[in-house]
Amino acid sequence: MRKFAAEKSKSLLAHRKRLAVSLQHPTASVFSSQSHHNPLPQSSILLRFLSSAAANPSAPSESMASDSDYSSTPVKIDSINPKVLECEYAVRGEIVNLAQKLQEDLKVNPDSHPFDEIIYCNIGNPQSLGQQPITFFREVLALCDHPAILDKGETQGIFSADSIERAFQILDQIPGRATGAYSHSQGIKGLRDTICSGIEARDGFPADPNDIFLTDGASPAVHMMMQLLIRSENDGILCPIPQYPLYSASIALHGGSLVPYYLDEATGWGLEVSDVKKQLETARSKGIDVRALVVINPGNPTGQVLAESNQQQIVDFCKNEGLVLLADEVYQENIYVPDKQFHSFKKVARSMGYGETDISLVSFQSVSKGYYGECGKRGGYMEVTGFAPEIREQMYKLASVNLCSNISGQILASLVMCPPKVGDESYESYTAERDAILSSLARRAKTLEDALNSLEGVTCNRAEGAMYLFPRISLPNKAIEAAKSVKTAPDAFYARRLLNATGVVVVPGSGFGQVPGTWHFRCTILPQEDRIPAIVSRLTDFHKAFMDEYRD
Amino acid sequence: MRKFAAEKSKSLLAHRKRLAVSLQHPTASVFSSQSHHNPLPQSSILLRFLSSAAANPSAPSESMASDSDYSSTPVKIDSINPKVLECEYAVRGEIVNLAQKLQEDLKVNPDSHPFDEIIYCNIGNPQSLGQQPITFFREVLALCDHPAILDKGETQGIFSADSIERAFQILDQIPGRATGAYSHSQGIKGLRDTICSGIEARDGFPADPNDIFLTDGASPAVHMMMQLLIRSENDGILCPIPQYPLYSASIALHGGSLVPYYLDEATGWGLEVSDVKKQLETARSKGIDVRALVVINPGNPTGQVLAESNQQQIVDFCKNEGLVLLADEVYQENIYVPDKQFHSFKKVARSMGYGETDISLVSFQSVSKGYYGECGKRGGYMEVTGFAPEIREQMYKLASVNLCSNISGQILASLVMCPPKVGDESYESYTAERDAILSSLARRAKTLEDALNSLEGVTCNRAEGAMYLFPRISLPNKAIEAAKSVKTAPDAFYARRLLNATGVVVVPGSGFGQVPGTWHFRCTILPQEDRIPAIVSRLTDFHKAFMDEYRD
Structure with a gap:
């Protein structure tokens, strides 16, 4: 039934009338991962260029037997708001659902896959990969959550003086000091x-x-x-x-x-x-x-x-x-x-x-x-x-x-927007924490960029800012054909293979839009620095094997 | 210009085509506070029954001189999404904006109004009126915000044992103990x-x-x-x-x-x-x-x-x-x-x-x-x-x-959904805090209900639950005419007068919908118990004076 529903939503999407706006960029018919197999005319719609998460059932509810009969419930896939069907969100799309499945596998059997953990490079989520929060910020938040301890002697032993002072300042700014009020x-x-x-x-x-x-x-x-x-x-x-x-x-x-x-x-x-x-x-x-x-x-x-x-x-x-x-x-x-x-x-x-x-x-x-x-x-x-x-x-x-x-x-x-200042008790530890993170991110960005650029058929602009690299991959025709045969965008095919081989989760470029005929993926620079060499090595080995497999 | 804009948005709303659905309730043409003056046919639209916040400029930006010329900026009131214009939200509508203005007045000059504070009974916001948070909940939140103190000796002096234990349990449930991760x-x-x-x-x-x-x-x-x-x-x-x-x-x-x-x-x-x-x-x-x-x-x-x-x-x-x-x-x-x-x-x-x-x-x-x-x-x-x-x-x-x-x-x-249980260190203090709040709320509900029912022309059902009373007020024709003359719904007129006389903020019934020709207001039962007698007395005095002024 799931498969049927997916087909149905796909066909709904395909038939939904859309405004046709053609583009004049030299290379510019923006199209979807699906349109690779089933090309849309250049006058195709602007919104249709992301990989179709809607057409790929995701986030299954474990508890729902797939053969349950929901035919007597009122809401059907063709009776929901079509804008919802239309909407796509690749950074939490199909690839992440597969990653979550693999993670469950590893829990049950640590040897079930050729890696021992999933590394989520799909989303800019630093603390999920081990980055520690800035101490001063968390001290103030904790004190504002439980102001009853502000006056206690023990508090001075475990909180910095300026976090206590800042918490008092903030409470004074809140009507009635009510941190629990709208x-x-x-x-x-x-x-x-x-x-x-x-x-x-x-x-x-x-x-x-x-x-x-x-x-x-x-x-x-x-x-x-x-x-x-x-x-x-x-x-x-x-x-x-x-x-x-x-x-x-x-x-x-x-x-x-x-x-x-x-x-x-x-x-x-x-x-x-x-x-x-x-x-x-x-x-x-x-x-x-x-x-x-x-x-x-x-x-x-x-x-x-x-x-x-x-x-x-x-x-x-x-x-x-x-x-x-x-x-x-x-x-x-x-x-x-x-x-x-x-x-x-x-x-x-x-x-x-x-x-x-x-x-x-x-x-x-x-x-x-x-x-x-x-x-x-x-x-x-x-x-x-x-x-x-x-x-x-x-x-x-x-x-x-x-x-x-x-x-x-x-x-x-x-x-x-207003962190500790020179002279505040936390200033030095705060700047040390901040600078350590930023300089480490800069090193990670450079290491990953260099590693990507060393791969066959991969070019990667530098990450001047933000948290991501977005390398372009020139995929062999054989790989593109293989992707076609499983009705997947070539970069999604690559990302899926990468995940299955290494446990590294990246997002296919088709989730962000790209010049038609080019393929990319987005990879965060966020894994902790001591993990980067292993990631580079896994990525390099995978890429080499992939290219060997599909080289024309 | 503000006035002009308001008129313009009002006329836009009035002319917007809507689906007409008639109602068959015996008393049932639901219509807006404005339609009292300008009655809509019974086949009028379902959505048009709230007092028009959109037509009443609210939340002015202090910094913007009202004579600033925005004519060269691209977004005009008639070029925004009409659904946004259509939407109304009375519990933070015009009456609350007036209250905020009066509160500013009082800050500048405590004698500027015949009351010394604004009592916000417009919204179910208990802690804004002095209710204290439940200690156990806040202890756990603070510890989860700053887990670095969980292992420190001082922490045991100022947090309950079960809050520390619960925080550890929760952290164990969060992948990587990362309370800062998506x-x-x-x-x-x-x-x-x-x-x-x-x-x-x-x-x-x-x-x-x-x-x-x-x-x-x-x-x-x-x-x-x-x-x-x-x-x-x-x-x-x-x-x-x-x-x-x-x-x-x-x-x-x-x-x-x-x-x-x-x-x-x-x-x-x-x-x-x-x-x-x-x-x-x-x-x-x-x-x-x-x-x-x-x-x-x-x-x-x-x-x-x-x-x-x-x-x-x-x-x-x-x-x-x-x-x-x-x-x-x-x-x-x-x-x-x-x-x-x-x-x-x-x-x-x-x-x-x-x-x-x-x-x-x-x-x-x-x-x-x-x-x-x-x-x-x-x-x-x-x-x-x-x-x-x-x-x-x-x-x-x-x-x-x-x-x-x-x-x-x-x-x-x-x-x-899972508070302290019998045997937990916090259990007794937790239940004491909970029961004190709930029993006090029950007393406040009853006191206010009785007080309202004792007023001329007011009937009030009991609050069996939730946080509000919704008394019905039979307003004299003279009051209804007076409201009409200032283009206000009669219950909004009453609520405005109440606010100006007492500092008590309630929401007119027209903000929630009501049987046409009936008038109500919503008042929370949330002011702290020791304040209730003064509120009852202010309310009673105001109501008596209002009725005396407008008695037919």
Whole structure:
């Protein structure tokens, strides 16, 4: 029955009518992993370019016998919201489900596979791979969770003086010191003040606490903006290709059209504004009302860091074309090369003389990334500038429907934007922890990049920032044919083979979008440093064997 | 400009085409607070019955001069998603914005109003009104936030032995003990196991961890189900009237139709299945595909607790009519009367012999409610039964797009479903804290109920459960005329006057829906007990003066 259902949802997807928008990039019919076998015309839909998770049953419920008869229950696969079917999210897709299955196998029988553990390089989740949290941040969180111990003598023995002081400060900022109360819909005002002081220190331009919306990670903030901007499939959002699939998923769920622009792999995933303009014009000529431009800087999955001059062009482009600039800046603290530096788009825009009423700009930040990598805390914020009061009121209403984001995440967002300062008791240990993580990540990025570049048919741009490498693999025709014969995208085929042989989980490039006919995978740089040599060696051995097997 | 924008959004709302579905309840044209002045025909739309927050500018940004010129920015009020405009959320609407303004006034000048503080009775937010968190829960959360102190001697001096033990258990359930990592999209498996043991202890029927989706409070779970079920405005969701506005807001945001059924105030907000059936048939005759029935038990805003026999009828009704039963059970631990008891719908369905493949049932639970009232932690879950594997896969995908809910909230959800047991060091202090809160809430409910019933023209059903009273106020015609003259719903007019006179914030009944021509407000029972007499006295004085002023 499962197989039947999968076929049915696949056919539903295939038959769903879509808006046809052709693309003018020289190599540019963006298509799905399936369309490799069943090519769509160049005028195919923008959204259909990810590997079809919907068509691949995933996350089975262990308890449900696959032969259970659900025919008398009311919800059928062809009676759910088709936007849900349409939505795809490869970083937790089929490959991760296979990995979880293998992990279960290993639990039962440690010799069941040619490796002793699964290494999840599919997602930027540092602490899952052994990274330790920053002590100061956790001390403050614990004290805010249980303020009753703040006054106890023992507390001074096990917490730093400045974490105790900071916890008192934070409690004073919370009405009634109630860390268990819903906050203001945008987040606790005092914490937004602290975040703004951090933004001001970073940018050298003023920030306003009324512009901050604290959210459970960056994802809900992205959804909120898509929800606000997208009215129908005639509304388009310009997104980089490759892109982080949150964007394609969110656009699909809100029923809009993803308008792709290509990052140029040959120039280190460069963003060429003239190409973006071409894509914009093509979309407009097809009747698409393009509302916004998404820029991910540092890049995900691509790891590049934009030059300030390039950012200025992007700002001018959005200004001139009447686009909202949605700036995904969650990797702002993950920079690994001395010749690059992070500049927020707000700083760039303000430096160019554009003020509040000149450009509509949203900056997304998260506590999941950075050197702290506190993914599980689900903290984040968006800074919203250049929207008229009546639009802001609608944003406030949307935030209110979910009441508020979690308070621990709010507190943590304030901490990462305002960490210990010179003179604070924790300052030295804090900077030591931070610098150790960042310098280790830089070394890991370089080691993995070099290893990948040494493989036959693999080229890999450097990770200037973020947490990923996105190597391109030139697969032999025989491998492509083999993938075809099992109805899988060639890079998904490669990733699956890699997982089965090594236990290393990566995400096929088709999950992010890529120039048709090219194949990639995304691999995080996050395994602990002492594990990297073994990973490199496993990867190298696998790749060699794979190429030997399929060499034309 | 603000005023202009408000008028514009109001006119946009008024002109937006909607599906017309007439109702057959004897008193049943559900309409909005505005339609009181400008009555809609009986065939009016289901969604248009809340006081129009969208039309009332709220949450102004302090920093934005109201005369700033945003004309060159791209997003206009008539170019945003009309579903966002449509959505309303009264519990954080206009009246709360006024309250926040008054609070600012008091900060600047404590004598600026005839009261010295704002008492927020608009929302079930116990800790904001001074309720203390349950010690055991907070101890465990603090230890999980900062596990580095678990082994230290001082920790035993300031934490209970069972909180330390529980923290160790929880850490052992988290892969790599990484409380800072993204978890499985449905939440940490071990915590879902614990939650299931709590559900089993409650219901006496098995629960499956694969059926649990941990979420940031109950709201995202409700949104997920609406997103899954609603394809277009032709899809309807049966909701009680009065209802908690999360439902109307979520249905509006997902573009569906709210199909109302009325709770009968005369029988203590009774739910009459024959009436629900009538509404269902009417909606179907208008071409609405009704997908689900929402039941809130204990009731919000109405406070009634359903009898088991009534629940059985509801289960049979959903089974026979092919409806998903969406059971909002977040107040399951808030029962204040000895003659009523909470039964989960799953227990009721299983007791009737209905198994996994017989009925589609979703139960929503939250850590925000109960006696613990941990609203700010944003923990919750839904238990999903009776959906075919291919539908569950789509739910898993939706959960994956946001990666996971916050880990502290996940941990807390496991704690509230599995609190200390007899023999645990914390057991006595825990039960003392719990029982003190619950018995105090029961006394407060009774005191406020009696006080309200003693007022001229006010009748108030008892709060059997939940956190609210929802008194009906018979307003004099002169008051209704006065409200009309300032273009406000009469109950909103009353609530505004109450706030201005007493500092007490309540939500007008028009924010929840009510039988046309009746007026109510929702008031929480949450102010601390020693404050209740003063609140009763202020309320009584205000009401008397109001009635004297407007008596016909």
